[in-house]
Amino acid sequence: MTKPRLHTNAWFWLSALTSALILLLVLLLSWLMLQRGLGLFWPQDLVQFRYQQAGENRLIAGEVISRQQVSVAQLAAAGLDASAPAERILVRQGYLPSGQGGYRWFWQAQISEWQQPPQLTLVREQQLGDLYALQLAATADGYQLLLADGHQLNVAANQLLLLLPTNQLSWPAKLKLYLKQWWQFLSTEPREANSAGGILPAIVGTVLSVLLMALLVAPIGIMAGIYLHEYARDSRLVRLVRLSVHNLAGVPSVVFGVFGLGFFVYVLGGSIDKLFYAGQLPQPTFGSPGLLWVSLTLALLTLPVVIVATEEGLSRIPQSLRLGGYALGATKAEVLYKLILPQARPAMLTGLILAVSRAAGEVAPLIFVGVVKYAPVLPVSASWPYLHLEQQIMTLGFQIYDVGLQSSNADAAEPRVFAIALVLLLLIGALNLLAMRLRRHYRQLQQRSS
């Protein structure tokens, strides 16, 4: 009797639909990230067509990036003849000596002679970037290209990064190329104001700052956690302190960034400069944003997470273990580091990994303390002191913000940002998966021992 009654209730269906809606959103979000992020490096078919509009008659060669329906009102607002909705396509034309290259929208109605000739070739050159060559002739030291605007161009072989007749490629060849492009994306430096090339410095910056943060936060956070749980007496003050430390985790990260800039960079960094780098003043060494301050700020930000995780891990360990240790005559320290800590280690590790994953996606506080859109050199080098703590760094999160919203070449930057976001997401996802594995493993161990 109860079941049918439940299913006549509109609230039940509303709650069920809400859950389904969230599920749908999750699916949509994942699909969007995967489709856009993974699609970037798949070799697209190259097209060639003639475009005739208002006295303009040109041959265009390139890749179709996107298509769009434009409504009548939008056409009217743009000051165009608006009798019916029109379709337009965004084409990537690459570099042209006439200066008409780059990304451009073309009205579908004005396009004729649409074809995909097999000899059309994508050429990537060191200085000029991508070119779409109609014809290709080998010369003594390189190639002679015929471009869509009728210009001839000579390209030296040693300046050539890529030579790709995409339309001739078979499926496996495309896949191989795709993987190669991904590898290049992950392992090279950016070019053309972050709108081309790879993201190696951002990956290095993210990993390095987060590792340094883990090194800083692990001992401090764990000691504070042990102190709070094992040594501090259970007074009202300690309860208050515990409550506030827990709630520091909810304080907006940007506030920690403000503290990082004011205290770490200006006060701490300024004093370090005065003490050790007085010769270089007024040129600041540590008194300006840099890697060390990024890591310290991140450490501060994630300290509550680690403390809470440590305390939680310690509180799960049965009291009987401690009492047994004391009964055998062990001191408190011995009980702690021989009995309790080995048991609580996975929980602490989980907390640390979660802290790292939170730090990896953090952007806002780091804008103040040392993350920049472009850092010319990596903070690691092969010569002493190997790690340059005072250097400014790039991170994946900031790249998403900066390339995504502030880039001058938005059409080129946007697909890249999806790829960067995917990389960041995979990094964070992997870290969390690891934490989840650890926690499950730990629970199973506990169940077996109890």
Next chain:
Amino acid sequence: MTRQNSPIPAQDNRLTTNKQRASRRRWLDRLWYLLITSAGSSVIVALLAIFFYLGSEVLPLFKPVSISTPQALAEPLPVATTPRVVLPDHALLPEFEPVFVLSEPQQRYLLLAARHGEACLLDRTRAEQGCLQRLSLTDRTVDLTALVWLAGQRSLISGDSSGQLKQWFLLPDQQGQLRLSWVKPFSRRAAAIQTIAAEQGRSGFAVLDSAGNLSLFYANLTKPLWQGPAAVDTQPGELHFLPGNQRLLFSNASGQQQWLIDNRHPEISWRTLWQQVWYEGWQQPEYVWQTGSASAAVQGKYSLVPLTLGTLKAAFYAMLVAVPLAVLAALYTCCFLPEPLRSRLSQLIELLALFPTVIIGFLAAIWLAPALEQHLLALLCFFGLLPLLVFGLSWLWPRLPLSLQKLPGSGWELLLLLALLAAVGLLALYLGHTLQLSLFDGSFRFWLNSQGIDYQQRNALLVGLAMGLAVMPLVYSVCFDVMSQIPRSLTLGASALGATPWQIIQRVILPLSVPGILAAVMLGLSRAIGETMIILMATGNTPITNFNLFEGLRSLTAALTIELPEAAVDSSHYRVLFLVAILLFVFTFTANTLADLLRQRLRRNFQRLDG
């Protein structure tokens, strides 16, 4: 071997090593204790010190002005006097005897004022036409005793013999004609005003009255920042600020005296931060956040009202999206889903919290913003179709054959609903598109604009949706936690007494978890208020004061992120931004603490109910 040969010394030996080892162990124990205690407590002290450090940066903003006792100067300092303005031909204004002659920065207009306060605004290029505007700066019964420009030369301060101080703006009216208009009085001085000195580069001024009292004012505030006896001789003289505004000079026939003034941030007070201020060159008092102007003559405008409203606006819309989604989903997963599916789904939703907010902000700005602009009507249609779907299902389902009704509870239900929702979504897209074409000339957005509703591409609706999605997992997980902690004895008891599942939810689960839901909402709100990247990317970051769904906003966090890297260290701007950080800190900290206390109490209640 040796032990067997001579057992007694060996025994002794072992005793001493045992004793040594015991003392070493005790020593180690103490060391360990000291290490952990000192490290732990210092970390905690350091964490809590963040608040005090931020406070120490802000405190100078509210420090009262202090002035030293006057010191006589042995050597007179040269004082920069304003160049004398050349009067136009006096015959043009026969009945006028100007005492004060002031010229505006472009040197085109002249302001002449006579002894009783009659004033005349004169266009130098058309002097033959006479005064553009005639007005009285006093109420005619008293004498005008002082008239000075404030820095920037856009507003005037007048003082008269009754001790009255007034501010006047030189503003163009609707015809573009420059006019002098009365703005506000300052609090009255006890005696006649003797002399007024304007600060350099900012809008403060010092006033000396004939009773020998000195007062310091700032143009935005009617009350003086400081007042007290000047302790100068009564001979009339002039006041001057020296560059930097740290020294005030009084010079008369008998010599010079100076005061050292500590008045670093006169433009900031609780009043200017939270109330409407009439800034120089504005038509009326307003809440304005406008910083970082290149010219020093333009006042910095630090009203926190637009930023706070922006934050609240974004948080409000985000909560409007997040709370219903989270609470309903928690109810469904907790009460109706069978076990393996239940934890899967809750894990999946909590996985959403892992999305870095910068990615959500990017998607909102780049993907959702244009899509929303194009399909706004479809979104409205979707929300219109949703109740239809809900009521349709609740009507249709019980009428289906029993074999089909067996589906629910096995997870098929969710899949079915997913497909239904997707279908409804597509239908809404189609409907929106057709409606748009037939009713709104192909674009709802342009229609909205033509109706006078300003639609910006990056608006509060977008932020609400994106941030709602970001906050939802947090609210959900707290709600889910609370609902699954409700003792089973209660729900089982209700069921045994014949309550239907929905009655159990209505009478047992919901009332019991209301404090928990409240805690979840508070946590979500504090998260939404502290959220930075989504707001930064998905709004236009314009500091405006309204709650329009289709306009942008600028939040406290976004202002911090954009402006702090550019603010000069220890300037008023820098310190106000620190104040913003403190506000965020205090608010989120309080909200989180309250939520935490609520949850703790709830947990205790449940334990008691459970017996």
